Amino acid sequence: MKKISLLLLALALSVVACKQNKKDTEVVENEIIEVETNISKTLTVGLSPKSDSNVSGSVVFTEENGTVNMVASITGAEPGVHAIHIHASSDCSSPDGTSTGGHWNPTAQPHGKWGAETGYHKGDIGNFTADENGNATVEFSTDAWCIGCDDDTKNIIGKGIIVHAGVDDFTTQPTGDAGGRVSCAGIIE
Template sequence: MKKGTLVLAALALIFAASCKSDKKETKATETTTSPTPVAEEVASAPKKVKIALEAKSESNVTGNAVFTEENGTVTMVAILGGLEPGMHAIHLHEKADCSSPDGKSTGGHWNPTGQPHGKWGDAAGYHKGDIGNFNADDNGNGTITFSTDEWCIGCGDANKDILGKGVIVHQGTDDFKTQPTGDAGGRVSCGGIIQ
């Protein structure tokens, strides 16, 4: 009888140990399984293109322009020197080709939607390249800042993508009505928007 009791006691201990082991494994499994963490939204870095503007048409007009895209808006900041004091037009043109001495290798104003030339935002229409005018001070220095959600940098949309376009600074002022150029005069500075 003692032998039977010992065997039963030994079996009970083995069974209890086995159950404890199962419980530990279950607990271990439960603690390693956790809910999937919620992915945090990571803000993408702004896209940026900086270009040099070189003198054209025997002028001394040089500078640079920086295009930055952030949250669906592109901002252009252009800084120029060597201008005649007064107002000057600046436009985006069809091609980033500044190879000709007069800047005409850039083609006409960038106008992917086939609109008439005009002032930006005018209900009568405007080219996607019709930026407008800016003032050069008595020392011939000028700066213009322009922002729009109608442009993008490298998005591939032919109606919005400014990559591959040219920046042209004109000798005169855009009158916002003469077709197709605004009667802005010669092209005195040029830069291609390329990465």
């Protein structure tokens, strides 16, 4: 009788152990593992002369890890300081570039220098200096932009990039008194 009782007890313990192992397996099978993906997006647009200028070039936007890097390569500008901004529309059809509308300002802020406590447009990139041959490279990075995301306050697709004839003074509203538009590119995919 003792042998049968011990045998039944051993059998019962092995069944419980098997069920416990099965539960552990089920937990592991249902475990969610988060995998970080690093998706990089790149968009290149061509700058076309406007307002009877010779200013052209290209702008490369690259988004990686939530940051958009912009590198603009500009040729044919007058030597000196010029403003560059993102404008509300990608329409570069007008001869003077005004078809792009005003600065891109989805958060209704005053015009200003990027990062200013008093506010700034999402399109207020700033100024750059063209060398004695009219060439310049502008580099800019921000996590306040995205390429094709669903956030209208960050998405640069459908906007235009404008090179201005003059300098952005960062105070005149709403343009910074940057002068005419001498080059334009639509930011489109």
